[in-house]
């Protein structure tokens with residue numbers, strides 16, 4: 001029996017669920033036992049709005065533990081990772097991505113179009129706030145944060161005070177709670193966050209045996225999609241709490257596999273809404289993301305991002321409000 005690999009994870013139900021899935025998949029594929037090691041992050045300790053907490057609050061404690069060798073590898077929600085590379089670390093695998101779309105959970109089983117003017121919708125992410133306003137439905141959007149159960153209670157609990165919340169479908173799926181979804185939002189209306197629904201499995205570069213072992217979990221199409229979406233985000237010099245959306249789909253086209261990348265930059269009040277798309281081959285995923293970002297910048301994306309507050313270009317702000 002080999003010594004267990006130590007998988008560092010945040011202690012939230014969602015983090016434990018996704019780390020548990022990765023641990024099981026790795027053991028199933030390689031026979032290696034894996035033990036979960038809980039790491040407390042600044043993001044878990046603080047109740048402050050996430051955009052005030054600074055760079056990668058949910059991520060840095062896990063990365064510190066990797067550097068200190070108290071864990072061997074870590075699983076992150078990919079969309080929470082800063083776009084800057086982490087020296088000495090390597091994303092050894094991007095497992096098959098979950099449904100990247102956002103989900104509406106509304107009272108009385110309502111869908112988006114069934115919400116009346118003035119309905120109060122909770123979400124913390126600027127990207128979602130901006131797109132809800134851009135619908136022009138007179139929705140009242142109110143910032144919320146907290147774990148998935150806390151957010152759901154704002155709509156479904158005995159003290160419910162909101163008409164609806166918007167959250168990542170993937171998070172609900174990993175917790176086995178898709179039963180509460182009243183509508184999975186069409187990306188035409190609510191384009192997801194870059195890398196939403198994807199996980200990043202990270203280890204140290206100086207652990208080549210583990211880099212090789214973890215590669216069994218990698219899913220090439222999921223990685224290509226994430227590379228395209230994150231290249232767009234990085235080129236816009238925006239962090240994961242900026243009002244930037246990106247979604248890459250892979251499909252079999254006439255000329256073989258094609259990637260179709262959509263990107264959007266929306267002002268928080270929804271009055272400026274830039275949306276573009278671009279196609280190419282998966283091998284060029286990063287170039288497609290960069291080129292689409294350049295087109296958005298040509299149309300004035302930087303002035304929207306400059307307006308959007310703490311996450312504008314030139315600032316180093318990666319705390320997720322998602």
Ligand SMILES: NCc1[nH]cc(CCC(=O)O)c1CC(=O)O
Pocket residue numbers: 077078079080166167168169170171195196197198320321322
């Ligand atoms: N920072 C919050 C966060 N990070 C990852 C997910 C779950 C979905 C995913 O893996 O993208 C969520 C919750 C949400 O956005 O509702």
